[in-house]
Amino acid sequence: ESAGYYGYGEPATKEQIAGWDIDVRPDGKGLPEGSGTVDEGMNVYETYCSSCHGAFGEGMGRFPKLAGGDGSLTEDRPEKTVGSYWPYASTLWDYIHRAMPFFAPQSLTDDQVYALTAYVLNLNYIVDGDFVANKETLPKVKMPNEDNFVWEDPRPDIHNERCMKDCRDTVEVTDSAVGKNLTPSTTGPLDKGLTE
Amino acid sequence: ESAGYYGYGEPATKEQIAGWDIDVRPDGKGLPEGSGTVDEGMNVYETYCSSCHGAFGEGMGRFPKLAGGDGSLTEDRPEKTVGSYWPYASTLWDYIHRAMPFFAPQSLTDDQVYALTAYVLNLNYIVDGDFVANKETLPKVKMPNEDNFVWEDPRPDIHNERCMKDCRDTVEVTDSAVGKNLTPSTTGPLDKGLTE
Amino acid sequence: VGGALAGISPRLGAAETQYPPEIPSWTRSLGPGVVTDPYGVPSPFEKGVIRRNVPWLTAEKTSSISFSPLQHLKGIITPNGLFFERHHAGRPEVDPQQHRLMIHGLVDRPIILSMEDLQRFPSVSQINFIECPANGGMEWRGAQLNSLQFLHGMVSCAEWTGVRLSTLLQEVGMKPEGKWLLAEGADGAAMTRSIPMEKALDDVIVAYAQNGEALRREQGYPIRLVVPGWEGNTHVKWLRRLEVGDKPWMQREETSKYTDLMPDGTAHGFTWVMEAKSVITSPCPEMPLRGSGIYQIEGIAWSGKGKVKAVDVSVDGGRNWRQARLREPVMSKSLTRFSLEWNWDGNPALLQSRVIDETGYVQPTLSQLKEARGTNSIYHKNAIQTWQVTPDGSVNNVQV
Amino acid sequence: VGGALAGISPRLGAAETQYPPEIPSWTRSLGPGVVTDPYGVPSPFEKGVIRRNVPWLTAEKTSSISFSPLQHLKGIITPNGLFFERHHAGRPEVDPQQHRLMIHGLVDRPIILSMEDLQRFPSVSQINFIECPANGGMEWRGAQLNSLQFLHGMVSCAEWTGVRLSTLLQEVGMKPEGKWLLAEGADGAAMTRSIPMEKALDDVIVAYAQNGEALRREQGYPIRLVVPGWEGNTHVKWLRRLEVGDKPWMQREETSKYTDLMPDGTAHGFTWVMEAKSVITSPCPEMPLRGSGIYQIEGIAWSGKGKVKAVDVSVDGGRNWRQARLREPVMSKSLTRFSLEWNWDGNPALLQSRVIDETGYVQPTLSQLKEARGTNSIYHKNAIQTWQVTPDGSVNNVQV
Ligand code: HEC
Ligand code: HEC
Ligand SMILES: [Ca+2]
Ligand SMILES: [Ca+2]
Ligand SMILES: [Ca+2]
Ligand SMILES: [Ca+2]
Ligand SMILES: [Ca+2]
Ligand SMILES: [Ca+2]
Ligand SMILES: [Co+2]
Ligand SMILES: [Co+2]
Known part of the structure; x- marks a missing residue:
């Protein structure tokens, strides 16, 4: 059938699309007018963000760290942050704008989101203190970890034969969950969450 | 696998089986010791049964009629009762014993059930007033409608070709549910039952 | 796109709509967390999707039936909470430890x-x-x-x-x-x-x-x-x-x-099998049509003798039929979904569906069943259902 | 068999057992009628069969997960009330009229x-x-x-x-x-x-x-x-x-x-497919063995690439394998059940299951995954699960 065969629904008007089309791509497509500085970002951040993510993006409890972790990706305990891990700056604008602050998503102005983006990038030493984020500057920000991403699935990375007999010599139990005291109750009422 | 291969559960003892094995067959298999007369049955019936089934088995509201309906099976509105329809007397003993009185099943003694069986049969003019029901007499009671049952499924009784085009000449709506005012509400809360 | 610094969620308000270009209130706030319902329940917006009974049919709810809301169901699985009920002495509360x-x-x-x-x-x-x-x-x-x-x-x-x-x-x-x-x-x-x-x-x-x-x-x-x-x-x-x-x-x-x-007064016993049957579930009296246009006539078919082989749909009361599409999976003694596209011109119509099962049995009309069995056999009424469509889109149960 | 004329249900009483030869109390009374629950709910005896969360895993229940009680589930359909949850901002209450x-x-x-x-x-x-x-x-x-x-x-x-x-x-x-x-x-x-x-x-x-x-x-x-x-x-x-x-x-x-x-610090993106996986659901830590004897080792298998072709089970930690029976229906990108009979002699054992999907992919061991990907890739851990059976019948999560 050709387009419009069923004819259900209504045409989406430009205004309606504008109200919902909030996504932003690495090439800057989707970024609105407006701008924000690192300093402005610091103010907004203190008001809406630091309570969960810490004054310098260091995280609080199990709320995510937003800065730091440089060079940790090959370590035993990697710290994946905006600075150490994220491949694109656009994602930061997009995500803050769509999902933060956690308890009131999509409540910030575009200028505020630009400012916060500038601030978080600066916390990660990716941009200088005089950086002004806008739809021209952001797509040009090169994230430190961008080139470490492989956007193709290398799997299957394990290729096994279906062995049926004498498939291995020894079997040694190397670890057990017994006695670790990490398992919530699996009968009766739910365990109370630690955060409540 | 042979019997007992899994070996789960426990052997059912004679006593345990006796406690649960309550079914009765037309040949009398399953009928216990004991007996009851039509007169005894009338007393028990008045105490436990007449409130729902009427003093003479004539039924109450939509509670089933237990007697009458003779010769009605070929009429426009057949009345299917123990007398007019049921093929076997054993079923009466079995059913009263397992399921009646409605609010207290399996509360009657075997003698009471024999007496009730005799009484309901008598209400239907199937046995005389001096009939004594017991495991000898009951299997011999011949029910009036027994021979009208065919214990083999005659279906498929309709054999259609799968016609696709011009399969009938006229189509006339012969009846409609519209306006009959019989349909409970299909949205919102449930209709209150008439009996509540 | 964006709110004001002064207030959080500034556009929330009772008079607001929630559709484009507006950003709905539920997008601008947090919902309740996991295990709010350790055993989940349907959305309150689905509260009309329930089993219902017909009070005048039976003497007591303890020996009675309730009906599944087929008009709301999709696919072939009936969710457990909406499975029809038939009890002869109510629903006992059995202790599985003691049973x-x-x-x-x-x-x-x-x-x-x-x-x-x-x-x-x-x-x-x-x-x-x-x-x-x-x-x-x-x-x-x-x-x-x-x-x-x-x-x-x-x-x-x-x-x-x-x-x-x-x-x-x-x-x-x-x-x-x-x-x-x-x-x-x-x-x-x-x-x-x-x-x-x-x-x-x-x-x-x-x-x-x-x-x-x-x-x-x-x-x-x-x-x-x-x-x-x-x-x-x-x-x-x-x-x-x-x-x-x-x-x-x-x-x-x-x-x-x-x-x-x-x-003739005889009775057939041991008629155990549920012979093949089908019914159109959309449209139906509860789900009328909304103006002329393209519809997918949809329904369910089943046979106690095995698989559904085909379903045909008629929009002219059984004069002419078109074969419907069967939806996967088609399993033995299971419900099977069918559908057929129909461009409704707004004129009166008489919709029917007719199943053919793997034994070749073709679902009969009500007249055929009545001719063969009269009107007092109560059970096994697997006749073709006719839905009457009126120009205003209403759908009614009629017999032809 | 039968009670006394004097009292209705004379054998009812708190101290009574409900199993043979006794006639249970629920057989000697009427249960509640139809539409007692217009939308049905599980028996109160099943109140432990619920989704559960792990409080220490996440910061907030609004961005968290709850787990399906696989130890209680049968067949391949997960009832809707027990489907696992994963929310990133809680569970919004969306009005379908406005959505x-x-x-x-x-x-x-x-x-x-x-x-x-x-x-x-x-x-x-x-x-x-x-x-x-x-x-x-x-x-x-x-x-x-x-x-x-x-x-x-x-x-x-x-x-x-x-x-x-x-x-x-x-x-x-x-x-x-x-x-x-x-x-x-x-x-x-x-x-x-x-x-x-x-x-x-x-x-x-x-x-x-x-x-x-x-x-x-x-x-x-x-x-x-x-x-x-x-x-x-x-x-x-x-x-x-x-x-x-x-x-x-x-x-x-x-x-x-x-x-x-x-x-090495690189990261793989767009790793969308869920590779084949299986796990034994009975026995498991929540469902231990009760003495030596015949058991049906049972579990679920699935593959994001299509159908499950076979599942093998080992009771000696992967040294030797036997092919399990697959339960019908086997459908693409669906759970598939398998089972294998096992006569447990009461000795310690290490149970494993291993799925092979229609692409020929064989479920890997944890050591293989760790060797290929280290221990920090978080996602896609589709390794063989080992259950340790101890002589008292307990079943524990171990790694080998
Ligand atoms: C009430 C707590 C809270 C507040 C306030 C909050 N956040 Fe978050 N933030 C979270 C949580 C929780 C997550 C993880 C959400 C998830 O699991 O998807 C998160 C995730 C993030 C992330 C992604 C982290 C990652 O590595 O993927 C960024 C960036 C972020 N927040 C920025 C902000 C900014 C900027 C603000 C202020 C405008 C803010 N947050 C306010 C709780 C909060
Ligand atoms: C509280 C009401 C009530 C009482 C009291 C009661 N019954 Fe019933 N009886 C019913 C109902 C309701 C049915 C139909 C049950 C069903 O739908 O399966 C029934 C069915 C029967 C039937 C089967 C009727 C048929 O045509 O299939 C018999 C026989 C019967 N009762 C006998 C008795 C006897 C004998 C007693 C007394 C010991 C008794 N009943 C007491 C309500 C009652
Ligand atoms: Ca866009
Ligand atoms: Ca028996
Ligand atoms: Ca508005
Ligand atoms: Ca029958
Ligand atoms: Ca006792
Ligand atoms: Ca991935
Ligand atoms: Co905006
Ligand atoms: Co008895």
Whole structure:
């Protein structure tokens, strides 16, 4: 059938699309007018963000760290942050704008989101203190970890034969969950969450 | 696998089986010791049964009629009762014993059930007033409608070709549910039952 | 796009719409977290999607039926909370710790099984419909109810898991004279049905699970018989006892009830199979049309004898038919969905569906059934349903 | 057999047992009638069968997970009330009357659909599992949780009904440059994922029903994407928007999250497929053995690439394997049940299951995955699970 065969629904008007089309791509497509500085970002951040993510993006409890972790990706305990891990700056604008602050998503102005983006990038030493984020500057920000991403699935990375007999010599139990005291109750009422 | 291969559960003892094995067959298999007369049955019936089934088995509201309906099976509105329809007397003993009185099943003694069986049969003019029901007499009671049952499924009784085009000449709506005012509400809360 | 710094969620307000270009309130706030409902329930917006009963049909709700809301259901699985109900003495509250299954009679090793014992046997799962043979039985004499739910809602379909009767009968060592099986429930009706051994050994299971979880109380918790394709009443619920015998028991439910009275006064017993049936579920009285245009006529079909082979749809009261598309998966003794595109021009129409099953059986018309069986056989009314479409889009139950 | 005339139900009493030869109290009384629960709920005896969470895993229940009680589930359908949960901003309460789906971008006819509009399109049903790619992700470094539910309960399976994306994209007239699709949710996370057009046009649906009824709120009511076999996170819930574009959007969930960090510091993105996996569900830590004897080792297997071809079971930690029986139906990108009889002699044992899917892929060991990917890739841990059986019948989560 050709387009419009069923004819259900209504045409989406430009205004309606504008109200919902909030996504932003690495090439800057989707970024609105407006701008924000690192300093402005610091103010907004203190008001809406630091309570969960810490004054310098260091995280609080199990709320995510937003800065730091440089060079940790090959370590035993990697710290994946905006600075150490994220491949694109656009994602930061997009995500803050769509999902933060956690308890009131999509409540910030575009200028505020630009400012916060500038601030978080600066916390990660990716941009200088005089950086002004806008739809021209952001797509040009090169994230430190961008080139470490492989956007193709290398799997299957394990290729096994279906062995049926004498498939291995020894079997040694190397670890057990017994006695670790990490398992919530699996009968009766739910365990109370630690955060409540 | 042979019997007992899994070996789960426990052997059912004679006593345990006796406690649960309550079914009765037309040949009398399953009928216990004991007996009851039509007169005894009338007393028990008045105490436990007449409130729902009427003093003479004539039924109450939509509670089933237990007697009458003779010769009605070929009429426009057949009345299917123990007398007019049921093929076997054993079923009466079995059913009263397992399921009646409605609010207290399996509360009657075997003698009471024999007496009730005799009484309901008598209400239907199937046995005389001096009939004594017991495991000898009951299997011999011949029910009036027994021979009208065919214990083999005659279906498929309709054999259609799968016609696709011009399969009938006229189509006339012969009846409609519209306006009959019989349909409970299909949205919102449930209709209150008439009996509540 | 964006709010004001001053207030959080500044655009929230009672008079607001929630559709584009507005950003809905639920997008601008946090919802309740996980395990808010450790056992989940439907959205409050779905509160009309419930089982319903017809008060004037039965004397008591304890010996009564409730109907599945077919007009709202999709696919072939009936969610457990909406499976139709048929109780003869209410819905017992059985304690699975205390409940037992006794298997005895013409066997070498009569046994008593706890529910734990039962679950240790090899198990199978199968998706089967269950239909009460009285489904639609109030319509022999004429059109009465203007509702898909009340006309056809005594059929539901689930994935059943349990133990094959053949496994259990092998375990107890059936004697060669064992030709019949009595199944008995633990409800106040102590419901019983006689089942011939051939069927019992074929595909019958003692089920303990329904759509993945323990049976619901309304469907026989903790165990029931599933007798694929046969009268719902044979699927004895709250199963407590299985006795092997050499003859049928002629219990009340297979003599007084669930026998089919013919116009000549004879009656057919042991009419166990649910013959093939289908019904259009959309549109239907509860789901009328909204103006002319393209619709997908959709419905369900099933056969107690195996798989659905085809379904045809007519929009002119059975004069002409077009073959519908069957939706995967098509499974034996399970509901099967069909659909057919229809461009409604706004004129009156008479919609019908007609199933053909793998035995070649073609679903009959009501007139044919009445001619063959009269109007007093109550059960097994598997006739073609006619929905009358009027120019305003209303859909009504009519007979032609 | 029979009571006394004097009192009704004379044998009822608190100290009584309810098993043979006693007649249970629920057989000697009437239960509640039909529509006692117009929408049914499980027996109170099943109150322990619930979704559970692990409080120490996440900061907030609003961005958290709950696990399906696999130890209690049978067959392949997960009942809707027990489907696992994964929310990033809680479970929004969406009003289906106000909810809209917008389809725009590189299309000729951008449209906005109400939920009624959407349900008019031709629909399909398919039984598919959904698995969170973080299922079991806490066990890369060692055995932590001693519970089937918490180790593997982020997978569930349902019959989904909805409209093929290909149908919708055809309706809006996709431009030839349209190579990617962005799906966006209406929750507080406004969850987004980029999906390549090839997959979108293959088997993805916009689902509005789950096991016959409307989606549950926890699963995206009123509509979600079902992306068969792919990471659960791509199955965007509370779907509000589909945009066609020429490049992926590199959203937070496909960059910061759901990418797999390798020991050399590189990371693999777009690792969408859930590779084949299996786990023994009985016995398991929650369902220990009760003495030596015959058991049916049972479990579930699945593959994001199609059908399960075979499952093997080992009782000696992977030294020797026997092929298990697969239970019908075996469907593509659906859970499949397997079982194998085992006569337990009471000695210690190490139970494992290993799935082979239709591509010939054999489920790997944990050591193999660790060797290939290190211990920090979080997602896609589809390794063979080892259950340690001790002489007292206990079953423990161990690594070998
Ligand atoms: C009430 C707590 C809270 C507040 C306030 C909050 N956040 Fe968050 N933030 C979270 C949580 C929780 C997550 C993880 C959400 C998830 O699991 O998807 C998160 C995630 C993030 C992330 C992604 C981290 C990653 O590595 O993927 C960024 C960036 C972020 N927040 C920025 C902000 C900014 C900027 C603000 C202020 C405008 C803010 N947050 C306010 C709780 C909060
Ligand atoms: C509280 C009401 C009530 C009382 C008291 C009662 N019954 Fe019933 N009886 C019913 C109902 C309701 C049915 C139909 C049950 C069903 O739907 O399966 C029934 C069915 C029967 C039937 C089967 C009728 C048929 O045609 O299938 C018989 C026989 C019967 N009762 C006998 C008795 C006897 C004997 C007693 C007394 C010991 C008794 N009943 C007490 C309500 C009652
Ligand atoms: Ca866009
Ligand atoms: Ca017996
Ligand atoms: Ca507004
Ligand atoms: Ca019959
Ligand atoms: Ca006692
Ligand atoms: Ca991934
Ligand atoms: Co904005
Ligand atoms: Co007795």
